[in-house]
Amino acid sequence: MLNLNLTDRSAQPSYMQLYTQIRDQIRSGGIPYGSRLPSVRSLMQQLSISKTTVESAYQILLAEGYAVSRPRSGLYVTNPFGVAKPAKSTAELLPTPKQPLQLQVFPADDCYRIDFRPSAVDEQLFxxxxxxxxxxxxxxxxxxxxxxxxxxxxxxxxxxxxxxxxxxxxxxxxxxxxxxxxxxxxxxxxxxxxxxxxxxxxxxxxxxxxxxxxxxxxxxxxxxxxxxxxxxxxxxxxxxxxxxxxxxxxxxxxxxxxxxxxxxxxxxxxxxxxxxxxxxxxxxxxxxxxxxxxxxxxxxxxxxxxxxxxxxxxxxxxxxxxxxxxxxxxxxxxxxxxxxxxxxxxxxxxxxxxxxxxxxxxxxxRHIRRMRKTYGKKHHRFIELIRTHLGERVQITGHNAGLHVQLTVNTRQTSDVLVKLAAEEGVKIYDLQEMRMRPRPPGDPQIYLGFGGVHEKEMEEGIRLIKKSWEGLWNKEKERN
Amino acid sequence: MLNLNLTDRSAQPSYMQLYTQIRDQIRSGGIPYGSRLPSVRSLMQQLSISKTTVESAYQILLAEGYAVSRPRSGLYVTNPFGVAKPAKSTAELLPTPKQPLQLQVFPADDCYRIDFRPSAVDEQLFxxxxxxxxxxxxxxxxxxxxxxxxxxxxxxxxxxxxxxxxxxxxxxxxxxxxxxxxxxxxxxxxxxxxxxxxxxxxxxxxxxxxxxxxxxxxxxxxxxxxxxxxxxxxxxxxxxxxxxxxxxxxxxxxxxxxxxxxxxxxxxxxxxxxxxxxxxxxxxxxxxxxxxxxxxxxxxxxxxxxxxxxxxxxxxxxxxxxxxxxxxxxxxxxxxxxxxxxxxxxxxxxxxxxxxxxxxxxxxxRHIRRMRKTYGKKHHRFIELIRTHLGERVQITGHNAGLHVQLTVNTRQTSDVLVKLAAEEGVKIYDLQEMRMRPRPPGDPQIYLGFGGVHEKEMEEGIRLIKKSWEGLWNKEKERN
Incomplete structure (x- = not known):
């Protein structure tokens, strides 16, 4: 599955969005050279778009040399190193259809406006x-x-x-x-x-x-x-x-x-x-x-x-x-x-x-003292922002230490819905369920957020966007009560 | 087994040599802090020395604080960090006598005057x-x-x-x-x-x-x-x-x-x-x-x-x-x-x-070109030195490439004897047998020597010393023929 995301809000037509996203993933290495692109039919299904949209995007990729067509096989991403093999081409060395090479791309983290990634640290402090x-x-x-x-x-x-x-x-x-x-x-x-x-x-x-x-x-x-x-x-x-x-x-x-x-x-x-x-x-x-x-x-x-x-x-x-x-x-x-x-x-x-x-x-x-001071401040500000914007709809746990906090969110929705809603606003948050081996006992959904790698300005914007993304949900639930 | 080597040729008496070598290995970390020193009896057997020699050496180590004595247990290397444990001391945490902590020291490579180590490279070329x-x-x-x-x-x-x-x-x-x-x-x-x-x-x-x-x-x-x-x-x-x-x-x-x-x-x-x-x-x-x-x-x-x-x-x-x-x-x-x-x-x-x-x-x-040139010269010189000093008693194989050569030595002795003889002259050479899984088929013994990390001057000295160390052997074998 390619990581593709078409939106009506874009100024670009769908085929241009599709072309641009595939092209950028080829350039960034997200889609490996020599790998086969999904069939027209499968992309139509995946993205609920028309055949013409896919074919137009593919034709630009072909025209610009990002892909080559192989009869009875499909489109392959071009290898710009122009590997010349005596007998078989790189593309022919690819796994046979029985063992398809999945286009499992690197997580396209750069697509997020703000990423509350728990493993990131503050760049300024290096x-x-x-x-x-x-x-x-x-x-x-x-x-x-x-x-x-x-x-x-x-x-x-x-x-x-x-x-x-x-x-x-x-x-x-x-x-x-x-x-x-x-x-x-x-x-x-x-x-x-x-x-x-x-x-x-x-x-x-x-x-x-x-x-x-x-x-x-x-x-x-x-x-x-x-x-x-x-x-x-x-x-x-x-x-x-x-x-x-x-x-x-x-x-x-x-x-x-x-x-x-x-x-x-x-x-x-x-x-x-x-x-x-x-x-x-x-x-x-x-x-x-x-x-x-x-x-x-x-x-x-x-x-x-x-x-x-x-x-x-x-x-x-x-x-x-x-x-x-x-x-x-x-x-x-x-x-x-x-x-x-x-x-x-x-x-x-x-x-x-x-x-x-x-x-x-x-x-x-000295470095540790400086980090502790900066993170202490950031942590304080982060908790403040969460309390201000998300208020009583969330409980904060696991604070006073480290570079992340955990939120228990007052909703009947599951945590993966919360993560998806935030993602639609360009904010990456993390689902606690993913760190579990077994399903979670009943209760409000939990997510966790790292603040170490996020600038103070982004922090506020991120929390506001999370609020925006969940508000509809909360309002709907309120109406029902 | 401690890595100890007493010699009659030293100006120091045996107990001083023993003391110095153990002390230096403690300092260098070769003998871990907190570990038990071998018993007097086992050192006597290992080195074929008298009880007085071992006891004298141990007494200096005790007096200088490098070791402490524990009743009914033996001598332990002192931990200079003075770890204070509430109930048990670090030494008491050591494995019980049933699972003795072997004093397997790091190879004391610094003891060699010249080391033809195949994995070393030329320092000057960095x-x-x-x-x-x-x-x-x-x-x-x-x-x-x-x-x-x-x-x-x-x-x-x-x-x-x-x-x-x-x-x-x-x-x-x-x-x-x-x-x-x-x-x-x-x-x-x-x-x-x-x-x-x-x-x-x-x-x-x-x-x-x-x-x-x-x-x-x-x-x-x-x-x-x-x-x-x-x-x-x-x-x-x-x-x-x-x-x-x-x-x-x-x-x-x-x-x-x-x-x-x-x-x-x-x-x-x-x-x-x-x-x-x-x-x-x-x-x-x-x-x-x-x-x-x-x-x-x-x-x-x-x-x-x-x-x-x-x-x-x-x-x-x-x-x-x-x-x-x-x-x-x-x-x-x-x-x-x-x-x-x-x-x-x-x-x-x-x-x-x-x-x-x-x-x-x-x-x-540029770096590779420079390395190839320097190593090419060194290699040429190395082969020349081997031919000059060891002459027809050795066959050189595996040259023209890489950073090591292999020698087949014309003698009835085994390769480990050749390695030991060279070591006695302070030269470290490598036994090909150690790279085998099974015993070697019959034939002249084989060793290998790296020249990458050895200076040109040392190279000549090393080969001369190898010759010196093997000469007695060759002369004896000649007499018998």
């Missing part, structure tokens, strides 16, 4: 000047190292600095040998899958929880039990009865509900792990960001039995573009890690040297 | 100035991107540039959609393991071949069949009879033997893949470096049936410190790749933007 400086210094001091592979667990000196930072900032108690520097959460999950290979095959997961990680564990063949998240974090009764040998949690700011696990529940969770010889995977993805109280120390720091595996990242507090995170293993897993470490290729050594200096020279602490 | 420039530019143009996750297959514009380079330079025929940017060969093998998950479970592997990749496939549960490598590359008879559904090969410069697969064998290999619906994994790790003739085009470029998976890397031609490589998939695997791409975290977006400019601006081509 410490451009100091990062350039430490990158330079890293290259200055690269002699004797720039031509060699590094330690597969990560640069030792970087890990030493990281261990100290984690102790000061997040109460994580570890030595450099316990740290494994990686390229992101999936890198870390890949390692855990190897470390758990013998013995642990049943993992409990927050419901709702961070779906990509859950899917990753399922892919690796683990049995995954979803456990409901309450106001105090994951249900401990549910966990205790699940029979799982490990649990993946985000106790400092649950994703996506935003709940925080208080101290007594933390101790009870640790007790569970100790008595069952189970592991707790603590994903502290945005632990740096609490706005009104001091951040809760990590579970890892409370652990007296080496049952906690801690995961931290530079994606929130620095930038997801760098692709760098870390895993802190209990001592008991270090030897096993050494056995599997050759299966992984970590991030650039140069970036690790740079990040080491960035922390050592104090840039990191 | 294009420091132009790399700084493109890194800067990447940050200059990062607006709108620096705060977001990128495409999990790699930055699209970078892949476009890479596709063009691969076509010009290696005859690889592909579109950007086929390219997956990764952090190294293990990243790529991890992806292949996922793509092969349904249907392909039997992989043929060059014997000898690149052992870490072989082990990786075994770890993932694949059946691996070793197929002997001949002068013309992997034995095609062996492959045809193996029943394997995929083969991993290095046809342009076989690792480690250095053999090159000629054109007719390439066509026969492709025919095998086409008739069996099998995949060929072509690892073109040093395809850029041929010194006397134009590099052979890749197998991928000859492939008319989409059976070749091509792997290239920046580790040889640029630097292994960057951690960047790429995979070129056949069109038929693209859709499957899209389904598993979320399981992987690739390299830094910033580095990808920088590398894109590096190639676009022509730096890459």
């Amino acid at each position: 410490p451009m000047r100091s990062w350039r400086k430490v990158l330079h210094e890293a290259l200055d001091h690269s002699q004797g190292k720039i031509n060699k592979y590094g330690d597969p667990q990560g640069e030792y000196a970087f890990r030493s600095v990281l261990a100290e930072y984690l102790r000061n900032s997040r109460g994580v108690v570890c030595v450099p040998e316990q740290i494994v520097v990686g390229t992101g959460i999936h890198y870390s999950v890949g390692i855990l899958a190897k470390l758990f290979a013998a013995g642990i095959d049943h993992i409990a997961f927050e419901e709702p929880g961070f779906a990509p990680v859950r899917e990753h564990f399922i892919q690796y063949g683990f049995q995954v039990s979803p456990i409901e998240v309450r106001d105090n974090g994951i249900s401990l009764e549910g966990l205790e009865n699940s029979g799982a040998q490990a649990v993946y949690i985000t106790p400092s700011h649950q994703f996506p509900t935003g709940s925080v696990m208080p101290y007594p529940e933390r101790e009870r969770l640790l007790h569970w792990a100790q008595t069952r010889d189970a592991y707790i995977i603590e994903d502290d993805y945005d632990g740096e960001f609490r706005y009104f109280v001091k951040p809760l120390p990590s579970l890892q720091g409370l652990d007296r039995d080496g049952r906690v595996i801690y995961i931290g990242t530079f994606s929130k507090a620095f930038t997801p573009a760098l692709r760098m995170n870390y895993l802190v293993l209990p001592l008991i897993l270090i030897e096993k890690m050494r056995q599997v470490q050759y299966l992984f290729d970590g991030p650039s050594r140069i970036d690790q040297w740079a990040m080491q200096s960035f922390i050592e020279q104090g840039h990191w602490y | 294009p420091m100035r132009s790399w700084r420039k493109v890194l800067h530019e990447a940050l200059d143009h990062s607006q709108g991107k620096i705060n977001k996750y990128g495409d999990p297959q790699g930055e699209y514009a970078f892949r476009s540039v890479l596709a063009e380079y691969l076509r010009n330079s290696r005859g690889v025929v592909c579109v950007p959609e086929q390219i997956v940017v990764g952090t190294g060969i293990h990243y790529s093998v991890g992806i292949l393991a996922k793509l092969f998950a349904a249907g392909i479970d039997h992989i043929a592997f060059e014997e000898p071949g690149f052992a870490p990749v072989r082990e990786h496939f075994i770890q993932y549960g694949f059946q691996v069949s070793p197929i002997e490598v001949r002068d013309n590359g992997i034995s095609l008879e062996g492959l045809e009879n193996s029943g394997a559904q995929a083969v991993y090969i290095t046809p342009s410069h076989q690792f480690p033997t250095g053999s090159v697969m000629p054109y007719p064998e390439r066509e026969r290999l492709l025919h095998w893949a086409q008739t069996r619906d099998a995949y060929i994994i072509e690892d073109d790790y040093d395809g850029e470096f041929r010194y006397f003739v134009k590099p052979l085009p890749s197998l991928q470029g000859l492939d008319r049936d989409g059976r070749v998976i091509y792997i290239g890397t920046f580790s040889k031609a640029f630097t292994p410190a960057l951690r960047m490589n790429y995979l070129v998939l056949p069109l038929i695997l693209i859709e499957k790749m899209r389904q598993v791409q979320y399981l992987f975290d690739g390299p830094s977006r910033i580095d990808q933007w920088a590398m894109q400019s590096f190639i676009e601006q022509g730096h890459w081509y």
